[in-house]
Amino acid sequence: MKITKPLRLIYALAIGVSLSITHVKAETKLALRDAISQAIANDPWLYGSKLKQSALENTSVAAGTLPDPKVSIGLLNMPVDSWDIGQEGMTQFKLGVSQMFPRGDSLAIKSAQLKTESTQFPLLREDRKAKLTSIVSGLWLDVYLAQSTLELIKKDWTLFEQMADVAKVSYANAVGKTKQQDVIRAQLEITQLEDRYSVEQQKLESARARLSQWLHRFDADNLASAFDYDMQPSQLLVENHLPEIQLFNPQLLQDSPLSRNKLARILAKHPAILAIGVKQKAAEQGEALAKQQYKPQWGVNASYGLRDSAPNGSSRADLFSVGITFDVPLFTDNRQDKQVAASVAQTESIKTDKLLLTKTMLSSLEKELLHVKRLSERQARYQQQILTQTQDQAEAALIAYTNDDGDFAEVVRARVAQLNANIAALKIDVDVQKALARINYFFAKSDASYHIAHTAKQRTE
Numbered sequence: 001m002k003i004t005k006p007l008r009l010i011y012a013l014a015i016g017v018s019l020s021i022t023h024v025k026a027e028t029k030l031a032l033r034d035a036i037s038q039a040i041a042n043d044p045w046l047y048g049s050k051l052k053q054s055a056l057e058n059t060s061v062a063a064g065t066l067p068d069p070k071v072s073i074g075l076l077n078m079p080v081d082s083w084d085i086g087q088e089g090m091t092q093f094k095l096g097v098s099q100m101f102p103r104g105d106s107l108a109i110k111s112a113q114l115k116t117e118s119t120q121f122p123l124l125r126e127d128r129k130a131k132l133t134s135i136v137s138g139l140w141l142d143v144y145l146a147q148s149t150l151e152l153i154k155k156d157w158t159l160f161e162q163m164a165d166v167a168k169v170s171y172a173n174a175v176g177k178t179k180q181q182d183v184i185r186a187q188l189e190i191t192q193l194e195d196r197y198s199v200e201q202q203k204l205e206s207a208r209a210r211l212s213q214w215l216h217r218f219d220a221d222n223l224a225s226a227f228d229y230d231m232q233p234s235q236l237l238v239e240n241h242l243p244e245i246q247l248f249n250p251q252l253l254q255d256s257p258l259s260r261n262k263l264a265r266i267l268a269k270h271p272a273i274l275a276i277g278v279k280q281k282a283a284e285q286g287e288a289l290a291k292q293q294y295k296p297q298w299g300v301n302a303s304y305g306l307r308d309s310a311p312n313g314s315s316r317a318d319l320f321s322v323g324i325t326f327d328v329p330l331f332t333d334n335r336q337d338k339q340v341a342a343s344v345a346q347t348e349s350i351k352t353d354k355l356l357l358t359k360t361m362l363s364s365l366e367k368e369l370l371h372v373k374r375l376s377e378r379q380a381r382y383q384q385q386i387l388t389q390t391q392d393q394a395e396a397a398l399i400a401y402t403n404d405d406g407d408f409a410e411v412v413r414a415r416v417a418q419l420n421a422n423i424a425a426l427k428i429d430v431d432v433q434k435a436l437a438r439i440n441y442f443f444a445k446s447d448a449s450y451h452i453a454h455t456a457k458q459r460t461e
Helices: 005-014 032-041 044-063 106-118 120-172 180-212 260-267 271-294 336-402 408-441
Strands: 070-076 092-101 298-306 319-326
Touching: 032 120, 044 106, 044 120, 106 120, 106 271, 120 180, 120 271, 120 408, 180 408, 260 336, 271 336, 336 408
Parallel strands: none
Antiparallel strands: 070 092, 092 298, 298 319
16 A cells, blocks of 8 residues: 555654654753752751851850859848947958859860760761752652653654544545544544643642752841742753762672671761761760769858947957858769669660661661662663664554554554653663662761762663
């Protein structure tokens, strides 16, 4: 059978002639590296962490300072019959000063404990930056996936519209074996593509909204109106190229992966783990502070009593007094002993927190590594087999149909299968990068710098 002009058009489109895609006017598109930088630069949590550290450092200085001395002023032993300050020898104007001294080395220990606690904040900020890198990477990739999926649908939409038009013409002119159900099927696929496009558009809008929350500009110098909310999520566009996120520890994906013990030793350097270590050290200092309660608390006082002359004019000597005070910790069962026991229990509980976090991170890391392994297998399968096979199937179905040896419904099914395969391959590629970003979180160092290598990754269409 002679191939008609409309069918030639479908054939050309199906076997790979480039389709014109709706041109998007040039707009600034957000790179993954820039998204991460903006999220870190505009994160109020990081600024608040610095303020908390400063507050604790200042508190540690105050905690190491002696309490203020107390001054007392009084008029003692006034005779009530005459109210004459010179009548009685005991009457005096008294000025006293007292100073209390905390127990043992409690001041120095408390100051050191607060100073130690303040050192966890830089570690927590590094952990926060690592989390932001992972979170923002995942959200950016969600936007990229939705954008790219929409582009794939739009490209095939053009082809399905051409196929529907040709089916209508062929059916109207009784060309070949085109049936009414073929026309209906072609229109149905267009309607379903339209619905699928709406679903992906919804995913894109949701992903943009979730990403935009990390990109609002934050002004630490103007906390009254700290955020700039002018940016609309609908204006957010990301780059059209899928970046390749480089692992901080490439050996993880080699044939001989690191042992669990080796991974645990590496995780021990993670800022979140180190921060728990700082809390443990501060808790140990709390034990030493609690033990100071067994020591007495000392105080000194001194006073000077000024007396008036006697009624006969003779001078009276002024009086000076000095003394010390201290308590005696005798009943320690329900106070000091319990305080020390509580401090010891607190320290031990922090040790278990460290162990639990290490186990949780190790388990999550192993899960992500297995996830990447399976995704890589699927990625290779799609690139080497499925994409090629679905394309060949679509071409074969179209050639058979144009030669009156095939079914139009099969042509449509083959094109839908090819679209599904392209979208599935795209999602796998994105999921690999998202998993790599999550893996990198576990290898954040306290002095790590967070850089994402961006290399344009060309997918096989």
